[in-house]
Amino acid sequence: MEMVQHNGEYGCVMCEDPGRVYQQGKGHCRAFPLNDSPLALRSPDTVVSNAVEASNTNSIVKGIKSVSVLFGIQYLDPIVACVPDYMHGLLLETTKKLLSLWLNSSKEAYYLGNEVK
Ligand SMILES: [Zn+2]
Known part of the structure; x- marks a missing residue:
């Protein structure tokens, strides 16, 4: 499927x-x-539904721009088939930063340190 970029609305x-x-x-x-x-x-059904609507209306529906030829592959789950963004998530240390915030900021609402064994 063609989608908006990771920093776009519904990215x-x-x-x-x-x-x-x-x-x-x-x-x-x-x-x-x-x-x-x-x-x-998102589910395979909602992704395909959004993609079909986007293609039919020539618009972006919940971040999805068009139908993909890959949707014709049996057993392909478009959610699972989308891998995390390696460059931004790992090489630019976004994952490291998020883990640091979640696990080292005990006074913040997003602190998860007490949820981890
Ligand atoms: Zn999300």
Whole structure:
């Protein structure tokens, strides 16, 4: 499927959270704030449905731009087939930064250190 970039609205390959744009330094970034309500997770059915609607209306539907020829492959799950962004997630140390925030910020609402054994 063709999707918006990771920093675009609905850029998450796993869920249908549009995210929010925040000012950061001299620029801005898209982030996904903590949600009290459960997020709508993407499924193969919703991805295909969004892709078909996007193709039919020539628009972007929940971050998905078009149908992919890969949808014709039997047993292909478009959610599982999308791998995490290696360059931004690992090489630029985003994962390391997130783990540090989640596990070392005991006074913050996002602290997860007491949830980990
Ligand atoms: Zn997500």
